Amino acid sequence: MxxxxxxxxxxxxxxxxxxxxxxxxxxxxxxxxxxxxxxxxxxxxxxxxxxxxxxxxEHEKEREENENSFKRRGKNGIKTKVCSRGHWRPTEDAKLKELVAQFGPQNWNLIAHHLLGRSGKSCRLRWFNQLDPRINKRAFTEEEEFKLLTAHRAYGNKWALISRLFLGRTDNAVKNHWHV
Known part of the structure; x- marks a missing residue:
C-alpha cells in the first residue's frame, strides 16, 4: 500500500x-x-x-535589483561595482591568505567582510579548493592512478568520497583528473 x-x-x-x-x-x-x-x-x-x-x-525587476545590489556610490557620487563576481585576482588571493592567517579558516563571513565584493561562501571555496597550502598540486603518481581506478570502480562518480582516499587532493582535482 x-x-x-x-x-x-x-x-x-x-x-x-x-x-x-x-x-x-x-x-x-x-x-x-x-x-x-x-x-x-x-x-x-x-x-x-x-x-x-x-x-x-518580474524578470526586469529582478535584473534591476541584482544590478543595483552590487553597486554603491563612491566619494564622487558615481556608482562603482562592489561585487567582483568572476575570476579571482592575484591581489585578492594574497589578501585572502593574509586574512585566513589572521582569523583562521573558520569565520568566512568575517573574512569576506574584509574582501570587498566576495561572499563568505566564495572565500571558503577559494581557500579549500585552490589556496590551502595542504593541497597537493603535483601530477598524479602511478600509485594514485591505480588507486583512482579501483576507487572509481567501487564508488562510481562520488568524487568527494573518493577524494578522501587521496591525501591533499580535492574532490574537484580528482574529478578533473579522471575526465582528462
Missing part, C-alpha cells in the same frame, strides 16, 4: 514535505467559460499573454 504524501489545507493547497502548490481541479469536461481554477490558471492558453507579460516584468 502506498502512503498518501499529500495533505490539503483549508484553501485547497497541497503540501509535500513542507513544499506547497495550488491544487487545480481536473476540468477536462468543463466548458471554456466555466469559472474553475483551471480556466484562471496562468498556464491556461487564453491567459498566456498575461503570464508572459507578468514574467517579463
Amino acid at each position: 502506498i502512503p498518501n504524501l499529500f495533505e490539503k489545507d483549508l484553501r485547497g493547497n497541497e503540501s509535500i514535505n513542507g513544499s506547497r502548490r495550488l491544487v487545480e481541479a481536473n476540468n477536462f469536461g468543463s466548458s471554456p467559460n466555466s469559472h474553475s481554477n483551471f480556466s484562471h490558471s496562468r498556464n491556461h492558453p487564453h491567459n498566456k499573454s498575461i503570464s508572459v507579460l507578468e514574467s517579463e516584468d
Whole structure:
C-alpha cells in the first residue's frame, strides 16, 4: 500500500514535505467559460499573454535589483561595482591568505567582510579548493592512478568520497583528473 504524501489545507493547497502548490481541479469536461481554477490558471492558453507579460516584468525587476545590489556610490557620487563576481585576482588571493592567517579558516563571513565584493561562501571555496597550502598540486603518481581506478570502480562518480582516499587532493582535482 502506498502512503498518501499529500495533505490539503483549508484553501485547497497541497503540501509535500513542507513544499506547497495550488491544487487545480481536473476540468477536462468543463466548458471554456466555466469559472474553475483551471480556466484562471496562468498556464491556461487564453491567459498566456498575461503570464508572459507578468514574467517579463518580474524578470526586469529582478535584473534591476541584482544590478543595483552590487553597486554603491563612491566619494564622487558615481556608482562603482562592489561585487567582483568572476575570476579571482592575484591581489585578492594574497589578501585572502593574509586574512585566513589572521582569523583562521573558520569565520568566512568575517573574512569576506574584509574582501570587498566576495561572499563568505566564495572565500571558503577559494581557500579549500585552490589556496590551502595542504593541497597537493603535483601530477598524479602511478600509485594514485591505480588507486583512482579501483576507487572509481567501487564508488562510481562520488568524487568527494573518493577524494578522501587521496591525501591533499580535492574532490574537484580528482574529478578533473579522471575526465582528462
